[in-house]
Amino acid sequence: xxxxxxxxxxxxxxxxxxxxxxxxxxxxxxxxxxxxxxxxxxxxxxxxxxxxxxxxxxxxxxxxxxxxxxxxxxxxxxxxxxxxxxxxxxxxxxxxxxxxxxxxxxxxxxxxxxxxxxxxxxxxxxxxxxxxxxxxxxxxxxxxxxxxxxxxxxxxxxxxxxxxxxxxxxxxxxxxxxxxxxxxxxxxxxxxxxxxxxxxxxxxxxxxxxxxxxxxxxxxxxxxxxxxxxxxxxxxxxxxxxxxxxxxxxxxxxxxxxxxxxxxxxxxxxxxxxxx
Amino acid sequence: xxxxxxxxxxxxxxxxxxxxxxxxxxxxxxxxxxxxxxxxxxxxxxxxxxxxxxxxxxxxxxxxxxxxxxxxxxxxxxxxxxxxxxxxxxxxxxxxxxxxxxxxxxxxxxxxxxxxxxxxxxxxxxxxxxxxxxxxxxxxxxxxxxxxxxxxxxxxxxxxxxxxxxxxxxxxxxxxxxxxxxxxxxxxxxxxxxxxxxxxxxxxxxxxxxxxxxxxxxxxxxxxxxxxxxxxxxxxxxxxxxxxxxxxxxxxxxxxxxxxxxxxxxxxxxxxxxxx
Numbered sequence: 001x002x003x004x005x006x007x008x009x010x011x012x013x014x015x016x017x018x019x020x021x022x023x024x025x026x027x028x029x030x031x032x033x034x035x036x037x038x039x040x041x042x043x044x045x046x047x048x049x050x051x052x053x054x055x056x057x058x059x060x061x062x063x064x065x066x067x068x069x070x071x072x073x074x075x076x077x078x079x080x081x082x083x084x085x086x087x088x089x090x091x092x093x094x095x096x097x098x099x100x101x102x103x104x105x106x107x108x109x110x111x112x113x114x115x116x117x118x119x120x121x122x123x124x125x126x127x128x129x130x131x132x133x134x135x136x137x138x139x140x141x142x143x144x145x146x147x148x149x150x151x152x153x154x155x156x157x158x159x160x161x162x163x164x165x166x167x168x169x170x171x172x173x174x175x176x177x178x179x180x181x182x183x184x185x186x187x188x189x190x191x192x193x194x195x196x197x198x199x200x201x202x203x204x205x206x207x208x209x210x211x212x213x214x215x216x217x218x219x220x221x222x223x224x225x226x227x228x229x230x231x232x233x234x235x236x237x238x239x240x241x242x243x244x245x246x247x248x249x250x251x252x253x254x255x256x257x258x259x260x261x262x263x264x265x266x267x268x269x270x271x272x273x274x275x276x
Numbered sequence: 277x278x279x280x281x282x283x284x285x286x287x288x289x290x291x292x293x294x295x296x297x298x299x300x301x302x303x304x305x306x307x308x309x310x311x312x313x314x315x316x317x318x319x320x321x322x323x324x325x326x327x328x329x330x331x332x333x334x335x336x337x338x339x340x341x342x343x344x345x346x347x348x349x350x351x352x353x354x355x356x357x358x359x360x361x362x363x364x365x366x367x368x369x370x371x372x373x374x375x376x377x378x379x380x381x382x383x384x385x386x387x388x389x390x391x392x393x394x395x396x397x398x399x400x401x402x403x404x405x406x407x408x409x410x411x412x413x414x415x416x417x418x419x420x421x422x423x424x425x426x427x428x429x430x431x432x433x434x435x436x437x438x439x440x441x442x443x444x445x446x447x448x449x450x451x452x453x454x455x456x457x458x459x460x461x462x463x464x465x466x467x468x469x470x471x472x473x474x475x476x477x478x479x480x481x482x483x484x485x486x487x488x489x490x491x492x493x494x495x496x497x498x499x500x501x502x503x504x505x506x507x508x509x510x511x512x513x514x515x516x517x518x519x520x521x522x523x524x525x526x527x528x529x530x531x532x533x534x535x536x537x538x539x540x541x542x543x544x545x546x547x548x549x550x551x552x
Contacts (some may be wrong), residue, residue, distance in 0.1 A: 118482040138479050167479035177480035180473040185484035188464060190543035191520035195513060197456040198546060203414050203443035204453035206394040208461035211487035217547040220540035227528045227536060237471060238525045242518055244467035249514045252503050260503060264496035267466035270474060271493040 001059035004028045004050050006073050008036040010121060011090045012064020013129025016045040018161035021131040028054045036126035045129070055080040060088070060153075066222055067091040067229060071100050083109040086150045090115055092178060094142050094171035096229040102144045111150040114142030116174065117163070118182075122217040136164035142171055179233035186223055187238060189216035277335035280304045280326050282349050284312040286397060287366045288340020289405025292321040294437035297407040304330045312402035321405070331356040336364070336429075342498055343367040343505060347376050359385040362426045366391055368454060370418050370447035372505045378420045387426040390418030392450065393439070394458075398493040412440035418447055455509035462499055463514060465492035 003019060005012045008031045016027050029046035031037045040046045048054070055061065055077050063070035070089050074081075081087065087110055091097050098114045105112035119137040121128050139158040143151045155166050169177075192198075193216040201209055227234055251260035279295060281288045284307045292303050305322035307313045316322045324330070331337065331353050339346035346365050350357075357363065363386055367373050374390045381388035395413040397404050415434040419427045431442050445453075468474075469492040477485055503510055527536035 118480070120482070137482060140480065165479055169480075174480070177473060177477065180471055181477050181481035181485040184468070184471075185488040187521065187524050188468070188488055190540055191517055191524055192460070192464065193543050193546045194520045195456055195460075195516050197453060197513070199550065201453065201457050202550070203441060204394070204416065204445075204450070205457035206396070206413060208491055209457040211490055212461040212464055213547065213552070214487055215484055216543040217552065218540050218544050220537045220544060223540055224533050224536040228531050228533055231528055231531065235525055235529060237473070238521055238528075240471050241467055242521055242525075244470045245463065245514055245518055245521075248463050248467055249511060249518075252507055252514075253511060255504050255507065257500050257504055260500040261496045264466055264494050264499055267469050267492040268494050268496060270469045271489065274475065274478075276489070276493065 001025045002028065002054070002057050003060045003062060004030060004054050004058040005046070005062045005064055006030045007032075007064030007069070008040050008046075008126045008129070009064055010124050010126070010128045010133070011117060012062065013040060013045060013126040014119075014131065014133035015062050015064060015090070015161070016040055017129055017131035018134060020045055020047075022161045023157070025060075028058075030054070039126055045126075052077070052080055056082060058082065058085050060086045063087065063089040063091075066225055067093060067097050068225060071097060074101055074104055078104050078108045078110075081108055081110045085110045086146075086153060087112045088115040088154055090117055092116060092182065092226050093230045094174045098142055098144050098171045106145065111146045112144065113146045113151055113154045114144060114171065114174075115154065115158070116140040116142075116178070117158075122215065124219050124222075132162060134158075135162040137162075138165040138167055139163035140167045140169050140174055142169055142174060144171075175230050176233045179230055179237045183223075183227060183230060183234050184237045184241060186215050186218060187227070187234070188241070189213055190218060192216065277301045278304065278330070278333050279336045279338060280306060280330050280334040281322070281338045281340055282306045283308075283340030283345070284316050284322075284402045284405070285340055286400050286402070286404045286409070287393060288338065289316065289321060289402040290395075290407065290409035291338050291340060291366070291437070292316055293405055293407035294410060296321055296323075298437045299433070301336075304334075306330070315402055321402075328353070328356055332358060334358065334361050336362045339363065339365040339367075342501055343369060343373050344501060347373060350377055350380055354380050354384045354386075357384055357386045361386045362422075362429060363388045364391040364430055366393055368392060368458065368502050369506045370450045374418055374420055374447045382421065387422045388420065389422045389427055389430045390420060390447065390450075391430065391434070392416040392418075392454070393434075398491065400495050400498075408438060410434075411438040413438075414441040414443055415439040416443045416445050416450055418445055418450060420447075451506050452509045455506055455513045459499075459503060459506060459510050460513045460517060462491050462494060463503070463510070464517070465489055466494060468492065
């Protein structure tokens with residue numbers, strides 16, 4: 001296949017590297033700024049720097065940009081995308097993105113399959129991309145209205161480039177789950193490091209500090225967009241989190257050891273039942 | 277030295293194993309239940325199962341039990357502890373513990389040095405102990421009223437058994453910092469997994485979920501005691517955390533992207549300034 005990747009950040013760049021490492025497809029890169037394109041070309045992560053003609057000849061287009069930019073890219077180039085070409089995104093939210101891209105797919109005759117690779121790092125940009133970023137990770141696929149054959153092509157490709165698990169979902173289920181599994185931990189990490197005590201933590205901290213604060217090293221432009229585009233499920237999760245913090249706090253404040261033990265035991269049992 | 281370790285859980289057990297691995301001291305174990313003692317003896321983590329005579333001959337006593345039990349142990353055996361013997365605890369809170377033990381030390385003529393080894397696992401008990409649990413970890417020492425020589429003996433021993441950093445502190449500073457670096461992450465993890473969505477997370481989660489939820493696999497009896505004994509600083513930190521969560525939530529709710537980006541950037545900069 002001729003695969004065009006739009007946006008060579010950490011995710012697009014990792015798709016390029018993984019496709020070159022694990023498949024024989026021909027990889028074409030498109031990016032707003034020239035730096036990552038030249039880097040990707042010189043290290044062999046792409047075969048060619050693309051243009052509008054590349055889009056007309058694409059069998060697959062991978063959107064590696066932020067959600068809004070991904071929709072804008074497809075809107076702008078929709079008339080160039082060949083019939084039957086499979087377009088996949090990589091956005092961390094789906095309810096705002098998938099219907100728009102499914103609509104464009106219907107109108108222009110290409111196939112759109114929603115994809116969320118559950119992998120990342122604290123670093124960003126092409127420099128942080130990695131051919132094995134997806135190894136063992138979960139790949140969430142939102143088939144939407146795409147033909148079964150296209151969905152299967154995407155799933156097969158995902159397995160080939162290292163994903164360890166393929167999960168099929170709907171935009172709504174995806175966004176509800178991601179609000180909890182990914183967005184809330186980022187909100188928690190940012191809120192956590194805002195404590196005035198944080199700056200003096202060294203020597204007094206170990207794994208617990210490290211783990212909860214890790215993703216506070218955040219790309220604020222990307223995550224502000226993701227948070228606002230997933231407002232309702234995320235706010236629900238922040239509310240649940242805040243209520244649970246207050247329940248634990250109340251038990252501490254009352255000095256009610258048996259109530260506090262019962263609350264903490266509930267959490268331990270949830271983890272144990274999950275086998276974690 | 278004859279070193280008596282009271283309480284062969286993960287911490288006491290790891291002290292025993294590390295002392296046997298890295299020093300030539302003679303290690304004597306005392307434990308409420310016989311199981312861990314027999315296990316420790318058969319695997320060579322202790323040289324002998326101790327009794328009251330062992331306490332009378334001890335050069336050092338390491339308290340590996342929960343905070344309250346540690347104070348009770350010393351109260352019960354104080355008259356047996358030889359003059360000059362160094363007693364160290366390993367409790368995760370100090371303001372409630374150190375003054376009581378310092379008082380007993382003065383009254384009975386032994387030396388008390390507060391110690392908090394900043395290391396642990398989600399597993400508990402002697403079975404989870406490890407000769408290298410402390411490798412590279414921070415050892416917080418609360419000298420209190422102990423003689424300089426005794427404090428130096430403790431610091432030297434800590435370095436010998438693998439600690440990577442010795443930090444001297446006061447009970448109050450220790451408890452304020454630990455409320456943030458260790459207790460709050462445990463409260464957060466427990467509150468987090470209480471979301472009704474948690475049980476369905478598999479396939480939708482990656483490193484962020486794993487890291488923030490890790491310590492929800494909690495020993496509820498130990499942590500309920502630690503939380504209540506450090507009530508004031510911990511409640512302060514929970515309040516700050518809740519306020520910061522609500523600040524982020526408000527920016528999301530308003531859909532104010534620039535305010536949200538500014539808030540998240542603040543967190544990113546805190547992490548960057550810490551070199552993390």
